[in-house]
Amino acid sequence: MVNAVVPLGVLAWEAERAGLGANPIELFLHATGSITLLTLLATLAITPARRLFDAPSLGKLRRLLGLVAFGYALIHLATYAAFDQLLQLDVIVADVWERPFIAAGMAAFFLMVPLAVTSTDGWIRRLGGTKWRKLHRRVYLLAILGVVHYFMLVKVDTTRPFLFAAVLAVLLGYRVVHALRQRRSGGQRE
Numbered sequence: 001m002v003n004a005v006v007p008l009g010v011l012a013w014e015a016e017r018a019g020l021g022a023n024p025i026e027l028f029l030h031a032t033g034s035i036t037l038l039t040l041l042a043t044l045a046i047t048p049a050r051r052l053f054d055a056p057s058l059g060k061l062r063r064l065l066g067l068v069a070f071g072y073a074l075i076h077l078a079t080y081a082a083f084d085q086l087l088q089l090d091v092i093v094a095d096v097w098e099r100p101f102i103a104a105g106m107a108a109f110f111l112m113v114p115l116a117v118t119s120t121d122g123w124i125r126r127l128g129g130t131k132w133r134k135l136h137r138r139v140y141l142l143a144i145l146g147v148v149h150y151f152m153l154v155k156v157d158t159t160r161p162f163l164f165a166a167v168l169a170v171l172l173g174y175r176v177v178h179a180l181r182q183r184r185s186g187g188q189r190e
Contacts, residue, residue, distance in 0.1 A: 101152030108145035
């Protein structure tokens with residue numbers, strides 16, 4: 001868990017010593033957005049890694065990584081709302097309406113909220129395993145929206161958004177292949 005706050009600590013240290021460049025808000029937004037996507041992709045990588053390396057204990061990391069991704073998404077949104085838009089709700093709503101990449105990011109965040117809220121064992125019991133898993137499958141859509149948000153933001157060099165998209169495609173592709181194999185084998189667990 002300590003490692004999860006290291007990037008935030010580095011950003012705070014750089015901000016303290018005025019090392020965030022000419023546009024510190026923009027740099028902070030890009031950094032927290034990238035950390036959110038990286039952590040979200042790491043969360044999605046847990047299941048394939050667990051299966052490929054026969055390491056069921058990795059599953060315990062998924063919830064923690066998901067909450068870290070949510071934390072950075074919350075910081076990303078709070079930075080946008082407080083420092084970029086000065087907490088002016090009418091300006092934020094207009095920005096969401098006028099700029100599709102903001103709308104995609106907002107949609108991803110609001111899909112993430114119920115996943116973070118229901119990430120406890122208590123919520124799994126309340127919802128039941130089947131309903132809980134169905135709810136948490138929204139992570140795939142929110143990851144796609146996060147990558148789309150990034151692609152739409154970048155105007156010139158799309159290398160980084162493309163890398164995020166490629167990793168996401170591999171992770172989602174793995175799940176599709178695994179589901180098809182399970183269906184062919186009659187639903188037996190590997």
